[in-house]
Amino acid sequence: MRYIVTGGAGFIGSNLAERLARDGHDVVIVDDLSSGRRENIEHLLIHPRVTFVEGSVTDLPLLVDACAGADGIFHQAAVASVPRSVANPLETNEVNVTGTLNVLWAAKECGVPAVVAASTSAIYGDDPVFPKHETMAPRPLSPYAVSKLAGEHYGTVFADLYGIRTAFLRYFNVFGPRQDPNSEYAAVIPKFITRMLEDKPPIIYGDGEQTRDFIFVADVVQANIRAMESEASGIFNIAGGSRISLNQLAGSLSAITGIHHRPVYELPRPGDVRDSLADITRARDAFGFSPAARLKRGSARQWPGSGTAAGNRFPGQGPGFGHSAGRSRAAPSPGVVSAGTYIPSSRSKEFEVQDVCPDWLHRRCPARVMTEMHHGRTATSSWWRTRKTLQP
Numbered sequence: 386m387r388y389i390v391t392g393g394a395g396f397i398g399s400n401l402a403e404r405l406a407r408d409g410h411d412v413v414i415v416d417d418l419s420s421g422r423r424e425n426i427e428h429l430l431i432h433p434r435v436t437f438v439e440g441s442v443t444d445l446p447l448l449v450d451a452c453a454g455a456d457g458i459f460h461q462a463a464v465a466s467v468p469r470s471v472a473n474p475l476e477t478n479e480v481n482v483t484g485t486l487n488v489l490w491a492a493k494e495c496g497v498p499a500v501v502a503a504s505t506s507a508i509y510g511d512d513p514v515f516p517k518h519e520t521m522a523p524r525p526l527s528p529y530a531v532s533k534l535a536g537e538h539y540g541t542v543f544a545d546l547y548g549i550r551t552a553f554l555r556y557f558n559v560f561g562p563r564q565d566p567n568s569e570y571a572a573v574i575p576k577f578i579t580r581m582l583e584d585k586p587p588i589i590y591g592d593g594e595q596t597r598d599f600i601f602v603a604d605v606v607q608a609n610i611r612a613m614e615s616e617a618s619g620i621f622n623i624a625g626g627s628r629i630s631l632n633q634l635a636g637s638l639s640a641i642t643g644i645h646h647r648p649v650y651e652l653p654r655p656g657d658v659r660d661s662l663a664d665i666t667r668a669r670d671a672f673g674f675s676p677a678a679r680l681k682r683g684s685a686r687q688w689p690g691s692g693t694a695a696g697n698r699f700p701g702q703g704p705g706f707g708h709s710a711g712r713s714r715a716a717p718s719p720g721v722v723s724a725g726t727y728i729p730s731s732r733s734k735e736f737e738v739q740d741v742c743p744d745w746l747h748r749r750c751p752a753r754v755m756t757e758m759h760h761g762r763t764a765t766s767s768w769w770r771t772r773k774t775l776q777p
């Protein structure tokens with residue numbers, strides 16, 4: 386198959402493009418590199434099946450050119466930040482609304498049968514009802530959420546008017562390798578990890594009791610591919626299906642990194658939602674979505690042997706368990722470790738994320754820790770010592 390991935394040089398898009406290429410598809414990445422990075426896809430571009438078109442989704446002729454002969458479009462490109470949308474709503478509207486409309490129109494012009502697009506849980510806003518279900522009335526609190534909702538509406542209308550199958554996936558809080566920790570608008574997990582690894586306290590906006598439903602990026606990739614390969618059309622929540630407070634998250638990351646700092650609390654940010662938890666039944670029923678990893682509630686205090694590799698192993702795991710970049714690894718056995726780590730299910734073998742950042746030792750420590758979190762292994766303390774030793 387020939388697939389277009391808009392935003393394919395970004396965090397989620399590059400993980401998706403990588404998986405598609407690995408599965409033997411032709412992939413055309415369209416990205417203007419505004420928040421994505423060429424280094425996220427450099428390893429893919431040596432492959433003859435992967436093409437990179439540097440340009441914007443606001444450029445309709447460029448999109449129509451790129452989409453010729455495509456079997457499907459994965460639309461990930463966006464201004465993907467609530468604070469940035471508050472600072473500049475016109476830019477967000479141009480990229481997220483006009484850009485999405487362009488993608489749908491290019492699909493129509495080129496006869497592309499299906500578009501699977503990234504939407505967001507931010508659309509639910511501060512509705513106090515939990516878990517969030519797709520039938521709930523939208524209550525967007527930011528220009529970002531409004532722009533994503535407008536994209537969904539265009540998707541529904543294009544499905545009705547032009548017969549293009551459109552699936553809009555409302556991602557909750559995604560984390561994983563290649564998430565940019567240095568961006569002013571970085572998401573909370575890489576931000577916390579980066580601060581901790583710099584021996585600084587994590588910063589929490591608000592009282593830290595706000596909750597998030599986190600999902601590992603490989604599960605988001607799985608959702609996109611299953612949605613594309615199914616006949617699913619409409620709007621779908623994509624999340625882990627459980628929530629954790631930011632205070633608990635900081636405690637868990639503290640335990641994983643072995644670096645303990647009391648968080649610094651600052652004023653809540655405008656536009657941020659208070660709580661987040663998804664009902665993922667619709668995606669499960671429509672295309673068999675099943676997140677393989679879940680973030681368990683926890684805090685450092687609940688963690689036996691906090692901060693040590695020994696205290697963080699799966700029950701029954703030997704000391705040699707785990708993986709390192711470039712080496713093969715044993716699949717983790719399912720089981721509950723202790724609070725604050727990811728619990729792989731029997732499907733965890735689907736995950737192939739360990740080699741995505743061969744340069745992790747020097748530059749991608751958050752990606753490395755996030756991968757460790759997912760696999761429930763925390764040799765991070767010794768890794769951190771190694772890193773410190775290697776640094777000048």
Ligand SMILES: NC(=O)c1ccc[n+]([C@@H]2O[C@H](COP(=O)([O-])OP(=O)(O)OC[C@H]3O[C@@H](n4cnc5c(N)ncnc54)[C@H](O)[C@@H]3O)[C@@H](O)[C@H]2O)c1
Pocket residue numbers: 391392393394395396397398415416417418419420421422440441442443460461462463464465466480484503504505506555556557558559560572
């Ligand atoms: N990361 C999350 O937790 C999360 C949650 C909900 C929704 N989403 C959505 O998922 C998608 C991917 O987000 P991400 O976290 O990977 O963000 P990202 O910023 O890493 O990726 C977005 C990509 O889109 C590209 N882009 C931006 N404007 C463009 C334009 N005009 N033309 C072409 N490319 C453009 C950027 O360069 C970047 O590569 C976005 O649509 C975002 O709104 C993400």
